[in-house]
Amino acid sequence: MEPAEKATELFRQMNKNRRDVFKAYQSFTSSIKKGSSIEDKYQSLILIACSILSQCDMCISLHVQNAATHGATKDEIIDAGLLAVAMGGSPRMMYMRHIYEEVDKLFD
Structure with a gap:
């Protein structure tokens, strides 16, 4: 299973088992994104750097x-x-x- 698929499965499980917490988290992150003056592309690039620093392969x-x-x-x-x-x-x-694994899938 690919890392993004693993993350999707994790989100599904969280939504099933603790929907209240998962929905609150989604609402929190959504409100940050909506209120941001940073364009989506640049938000994603910042989050890539944060994912590396957090050592989260699914996030990457x-x-x-x-x-x-x-x-x-x-x-x-x-x-x-x-x-x-x-x-x-x-x-x-x-x-x-x-990152190299993902960009090779997306760009090559």
């Missing part, structure tokens, strides 16, 4: 796909990941493999 997959959907180029996506590597060092660099 989702945000790379979302960035591509909002018009980010392969180079922009990779550079967003590399900015996180610059802040987090070599342990974060190991998570770049997830």
